[in-house]
Amino acid sequence: MLSKCREGQWRTEDLDWNRPPPEMSPEKEMAVVQYFTDMAGIERLAAALFEEQQSRAEDPVLAEIFRTFVEDEKRHARCAELLAAHYDVHRLKQYRQNPVLLEFGHHFVRTLRYLSAEVATVYVTVGELLLDVALLRSIDAFVDDPMSSEVMARINRDESRHIAMDFYMTEYYASPEYLAWLERQPKPSARQLTEAFWAFSQLSLHARPFLRAIFLDPMEAVDPAGERIAEAFARYQALIDRPSVRHRPIPRIIHGTQWLASRPRMTPVAERVARVIGLPRQLLFPARRPSKPSADAVRGAAAEVRVA
Ligand SMILES: [Fe+2]
Numbered sequence: 455m456l457s458k459c460r461e462g463q464w465r466t467e468d469l470d471w472n473r474p475p476p477e478m479s480p481e482k483e484m485a486v487v488q489y490f491t492d493m494a495g496i497e498r499l500a501a502a503l504f505e506e507q508q509s510r511a512e513d514p515v516l517a518e519i520f521r522t523f524v525e526d527e528k529r530h531a532r533c534a535e536l537l538a539a540h541y542d543v544h545r546l547k548q549y550r551q552n553p554v555l556l557e558f559g560h561h562f563v564r565t566l567r568y569l570s571a572e573v574a575t576v577y578v579t580v581g582e583l584l585l586d587v588a589l590l591r592s593i594d595a596f597v598d599d600p601m602s603s604e605v606m607a608r609i610n611r612d613e614s615r616h617i618a619m620d621f622y623m624t625e626y627y628a629s630p631e632y633l634a635w636l637e638r639q640p641k642p643s644a645r646q647l648t649e650a651f652w653a654f655s656q657l658s659l660h661a662r663p664f665l666r667a668i669f670l671d672p673m674e675a676v677d678p679a680g681e682r683i684a685e686a687f688a689r690y691q692a693l694i695d696r697p698s699v700r701h702r703p704i705p706r707i708i709h710g711t712q713w714l715a716s717r718p719r720m721t722p723v724a725e726r727v728a729r730v731i732g733l734p735r736q737l738l739f740p741a742r743r744p745s746k747p748s749a750d751a752v753r754g755a756a757a758e759v760r761v762a
């Protein structure tokens with residue numbers, strides 16, 4: 455993977471930015487420039503995440519892989535800014551990143567150090583699937599221009615390495631090797647537990663408005679049938695359905711909440727839980743019917759109801 459990461463490096467200057475942008479209506483131009491402005495913010499958030507993963511990695515090869523990912527994400531952010539400038543032909547307004555993105559980013563970076571690497575990986579994996587499988591492809595189809603397509607093709611190649619590692623890390627955090635390591639760690643103090651709980655609740659509180667404003671709302675405009683977003687969530691669902699992964703706490707809570715949602719009388723409760731834990735509707739009501747979860751999963755979901 456590390457040699458793939460090294461071989462896959464490229465520079466923004468490798469692309470020809472001087473070609474003329476296509477004619478667009480004022481509405482389309484404003485939408486496109488805003489998408490790329492927000493995309494720059496998401497990519498910088500991804501860079502901050504991988505910086506955190508890099509600092510936690512004990513294996514030097516893993517740390518080096520994450521370092522290349524930080525480089526990738528910073529390059530993607532720069533590309534998004536260049537694309538925003540490229541399509542901002544008529545200077546129709548001043549573009550700023552969506553305040554919801556800034557708000558979530560602020561909490562995310564601040565609370566990241568309190569989260570376990572396993573929980574942080576859940577956010578990375580869902581975020582990258584949504585960004586790569588759904589949002590970027592849809593924006594590219596909407597823009598429909600070779601400049602954007604060329605940039606997106608390169609970004610997609612980088613992102614497929616990231617997603618491969620996200621899946622690998624998710625399986626690692628469910629492996630006997632990691633669980634044995636976890637066992638050997640000193641038990642967290644009451645204060646650390648309180649801080650971690652606070653961090654997680656803050657993040658959950660801001661996760662849903664962030665997902666809605668940055669991923670789901672733009673997706674409704676550029677992919678009205680919702681096919682790509684369904685595919686992104688289906689890929690995450692397939693990951694947490696793997697027997698090796700489904701026993702971990704977050705997959706168990708998700709499965710438990712899905713099981714509640716599939717019982718007509720319990721659906722409002724499940725919806726309330728989903729709001730509290732920041733679970734998007736597409737994951738609350740997956741395409742396939744959830745199997746009966748373990749008693750632990752139901753207890754986990756019930757505990758969330760009590761918090762709510
Ligand atoms: Fe990226």
Ligand SMILES: [Fe+2]
Pocket residue numbers: 500527582612613616
């Ligand atoms: Fe990425």
